[in-house]
Amino acid sequence: MRMAELVMGLVMGVFSLYLMWKSAELPIGWIAGEGPGGGAWPFWLAVGMLMSCIAIVIRWAKRITPESRSEAPFMDxxxxxxxxxxxxxxxxxxxxxxxxxxxxxxxxxxxxxxxxxxxxxxxxxxxxxxxxxxxxxxxxxxxxxxxxxxxxxxxxxxxxxxxxx
Amino acid sequence: MEILSLLLNGFAVAFEPLNLFLIVLGCTVGLFIGAMPGLGSVNGVAILLPMTFLVPPTGAIIFLGAIYYGAMYGGAISSIMLGIPGASTAVATTFDGRPMALKGDADKALVAAATASFVGGSVGVILFTLFAPPLAEVALTFGAPEIFALMLMAFATFVGLGGDDIPKTLFSICIGLVFGAVGLDIISGEPRLIFGDIPGFFHGINFLVLAIGIYGIAEMLWTIEVSQGDVMISQATLNIKRIKATLRELLGTWKTMLMGSFLGYFVGILPAAGATPGSLMAYGVAKTIAKDPSSFGKGNINGVVAPETANNAASTGAMLPMLTLGIPGSPTTAILLGGMVIWGLEPGPLVFTNHPDFVWGFIASLYVANLFSLLINVAFIPSFIWVLRLPFTILAPIIFVLCIVGGFVPTLDMHDVWLMLIFGVVGYLMRKLDYPMAPAVLAIVLGPLAEPALRQSLLMSGGSFSIFFTRPFAGVIIVIALILILLPLLKIIYDKKKKPTPAG
Structure with missing residues (x-):
């Protein structure tokens, strides 16, 4: 379970980075007269996902969550x-x-x-x-x-x- | 007194034999459409609208209103019995309704949902009768900043929804919102997040694809793991003694019922909001104010009562701006509005003076439809319970088939079925690691409402976030949202201070 917790955190972290890159295909900054670019909303949300994943991995390292402490197999x-x-x-x-x-x-x-x-x-x-x-x-x-x-x-x-x- | 007299005239219209028949028929049809995964009130009203041309306009809208009510009741049935929300309005009912069914309390959950729906609908229609014009005016003052503030408050309640692991909850919210952003950018019209250039992503990700994936496929895989494939029969019974005990227990939830009814009604009035945010907020608030918030998500009856009162009150509230101002508060009322225009009944303030028989007949029919929906729903509970008594090895494949068909029907696109399967499998794996999935489903529903509200607000203010604090309604809502977000942090600090030191 402990290994699965880390793998999931890392995979989702990489997925967040992919989403940030994908969102940036549209403008992510301010466009005069139009407001925030079309990519801004998903980009900053993907940043939020990445920050959450970093927090999950840190908590894994500190063995804070029950899953990060569990040595039971993820699936028998x-x-x-x-x-x-x-x-x-x-x-x-x-x-x-x-x-x-x-x-x-x-x-x-x-x-x-x-x-x-x-x-x-x-x-x-x-x-x-x-x-x-x-x-x-x-x-x-x-x-x-x-x-x-x-x-x-x-x-x-x-x-x-x-x-x- | 004038209102009472008009309402009595309305009842005379509603009790005409044809109209009464249409109410009973509408409630029954709506109940079954609402109970079917993938179909909600909007489908029922849209599909049956052409059939109403066979009856006079008053009977037609009474029939469609009854379908709307019946479907709102029915949505809870698949949420509780199968763990699959029939429509977005019933998503929150799944959180505690399904665990109650798994514990053998399906009858209790169904009676609670039906009673709560009746209370929510009744409070809604009473408020509708008494305060229609002034409330519509207040709701009309809500602009994009207020709508976004309201959405933020809904998201803030998610932080409390997901349990103790805040990073996983935030991750769940963010990924749900990102999935809600897939498709075409609403302002520039450019394609956005089209993964692998697959055409199916152009129409966005329907919330039902994620909801059925998570609450249908993932839930079934989880249950199969728990049962290890053994024959598992859900224990569920229904008798007068249990109904009485449930009703007694429901008396203790009166605060939740009132909160859900008022909150749902007001959110329902807001244009473009409707019953879904109302039910989600009511669930969040019920959990926040509960003495034992940790029991939510594990089969707390308040977790069924709150969203069910709210979504029924909201469905009535959504009719208010439709009738008085010609602005629909939900997709279903938008179709009702279209029907009214086709029948030559121009909605707006003048409809009350030009067509009093129609308006008051319709309002009175809502009281009658609410009562019949309750009676029909309760009458069918034994049939729903019978379904749960089937061996799990029969129930599981039927639910899987309903999930697949339910995922296909809203968009008629096989791409969505594959996506639903992926969400189901990934959702099951994430659930094993205690990632809360509910916030993701809620976020994909609210995301498409929140993003345009935020962008319009920032455009209004030239990019300054101060707009959310300088407008009175928005300011108050944002402050409440921030308090809700910070609540877990404040709780940790409070608990640390409260904990006695080893020396002490």
Whole structure:
């Protein structure tokens, strides 16, 4: 935990410097007749971030915070496994949104999560894998007219839209 | 007496069968739209505005007002049940509402939120009835320096929100404000902070992307770590005995309710402020004045009551400048204003004399909508509780799906979904190191309001910060903000002095 506290402070410090540099692409000083330049607000906020990171590292060195004193691991092997499985499944689902669309990706994610991670029955898995996208479609696409991504499955939905409109 | 008589006439309009039906329908629809992550009152009112052309103008605005109220109630439901704020107005409700649900007190949190919403809405509508014109005049005197001072005061309360680690809290505020600055510079129109020249950054970072990332994805990853993937069923029950006990406990929060109602109402009146800053400020003030501020963020009922009273009072307050001056106080009232213009009802001082049936019918409908929102909300609590009883391995993927869809819906851009995932993962890692995430979410909401106010103020004063101290309203607010910022420091000094020396 102690090492993670330092690494996070340093990474965020570097990110603050990047933000300062990026903000300075626009003027950060006073422009006559216009007031503060467009980059001033984010630039000085990034300075504030950097100062906070410096304070975090100083407090780490002085072992002031509980995290800077803790010798416990940041993540144990079981946590790493759960973290990787969940984030992997999420990344997979969002990636599939681009290819097979929401109505293919959501059932795929639910089948993986409910059947293989949650070890629920095929019956329950099937009910959720079918009912969730049907509800999503009726609520978002038909009731609220908010279109979700459909990828290459787009033409399959045209007859359904013809039916409703 | 004249007001009372006009109000009674208004009730006669509101209780017409068609209008009463529209109120009940509006409250129910609004409740479900508000409860859906990614959708708030503004979405509900905007989407259903065209449908109101089927009914007379008075019925139309009564219907939209009821949706507005219902959605304000509904926003708390996803905050409490799923830990995902449905809209920015319900962000602060997540801080204590979600921990209460995780402790098995979801019913208590939902009843508290519904009751607080009712109190806030009632106080708001009473103030609306009594003090509409004079309060609108005071709010109109607020210029950019006063608005910025108000924003600074909101940020100052964040310092108290984040717990004891001040540098991490300040970091969280600053990064939230920087993310709020991504997009196009509002004055020059030039692109700003377009990371990697990715086109998705041109429309800025929607606050929901960060909010759902932090309170949806990161929260779920955290819960999965705590449960270690085991089947975890949230304990939640609802019965008359528990409702009675909750109502008794709520009696003890009357000070918070009144503070939230008045603060929320006044902030709601301010043009371009609305319910979000009101609810955040109310949460901050409730924590600051509490006897046990450390219990906030861990399931303190006052942490649910304060933002919920404030956001409902503010939603009523926001209608005041809309109706009396034709200036909307929030995005939702801006759409309502548009509707009024389409219906041929020109908002402004003359609307009270030219269309008294419409105005007073609308005001009376707010009383009725507030009551129906409470009843409908309470009636649905058992269904919401049922959701929590689902095994965690069923609830988790459903919440993940709602997060992803909720992140996509506001902008219909997959870029935002990826960004939300990144925020979720980084937010989870930062949370493990005790970085407070709430101030970042609050800052991204308020940043786009604060920056133009600061720049306009400095332009007015030729670059001098003295403008914030020389104007009476701004000066008072800035001084309060500075006291709030310095409060942790003063507390440390006080504690050190109080601590007895080893010799003593």
């Amino acid at each position: 092997s079981r946590t790493i496994e759960m973290f990787a499985l969940n984030t992997g499944a999420l990344v997979g689902m969002v990636g599939l949104f681009h290819i097979i669309g929401a109505y293919g990706a959501i059932p795929a994610f639910l089948i993986f999560y409910l059947r293989f991670m949650g070890r629920h029955s095929w019956r329950l898995t099937g009910i959720f894998a079918v009912a969730t996208p049907v509800f999503m479609f009726l609520f978002f696409e038909i009731a609220l007219q908010k279109t979700l991504p459909k990828g290459f499955t787009e033409p399959l939905f045209l007859p359904i839209f013809d039916f409703f409109y």
